[in-house]
Amino acid sequence: MLLDHPDDIFAARHYEQVRRLPAEAETLPPWCYTHRDFYQRELQRLFRRSWNCVGRVERLPHPGDFVAFELAGVPTMLVRDEGGRLRAFANTCRHRGTQLLEGSGNCKPLIQCPYHGWSYRLDGKLAGAPEMAKVSAFQQGDYSLIPVRRETGLYS
Numbered sequence: 565m566l567l568d569h570p571d572d573i574f575a576a577r578h579y580e581q582v583r584r585l586p587a588e589a590e591t592l593p594p595w596c597y598t599h600r601d602f603y604q605r606e607l608q609r610l611f612r613r614s615w616n617c618v619g620r621v622e623r624l625p626h627p628g629d630f631v632a633f634e635l636a637g638v639p640t641m642l643v644r645d646e647g648g649r650l651r652a653f654a655n656t657c658r659h660r661g662t663q664l665l666e667g668s669g670n671c672k673p674l675i676q677c678p679y680h681g682w683s684y685r686l687d688g689k690l691a692g693a694p695e696m697a698k699v700s701a702f703q704q705g706d707y708s709l710i711p712v713r714r715e716t717g718l719y720s
């Protein structure tokens with residue numbers, strides 16, 4: 565079912581009732597929960613600009629433990645490295661962009677791309693890239709996983 569919405573969903577007049585004091589305010593219009601453009605604006609202006617809680621550190625106690633998820637529309641992974649450090653990366657192979665991990669589990673000793681077999685150490689460094697040794701300009705050190713800023717909160 566498509567919910568009715570005006571063409572100008574971001575016009576301030578639609579939100580005047582929402583911005584009143586709590587005792588007089590009304591809830592957001594229904595399209596705020598269903599309209600694709602509203603969702604995209606929330607991603608851009610809110611979720612991609614602020615910290616997002618993605619879980620508890622106890623969920624990944626051992627080296628190689630990982631969880632993959634979408635964070636504000638971006639495939640992301642958390643993985644515990646060999647030294648016990650929790651790391652976050654874009655969940656994207658540096659070769660052709662294939663998603664590396666799905667769900668959760670343990671990927672020790674390597675994160676292996678299912679497409680052409682590139683592999684990454686748990687600290688994100690490229691460990692192996694079949695066939696790329698033949699490419700003279702290829703520098704393995706240039707193709708580590710892309711880190712995502714991560715912090716651990718007070719209650720870890």
Ligand code: FES
Nearest residue numbers: 657659660677680
């Ligand atoms: S896309 Fe990952 S190895 Fe090619």
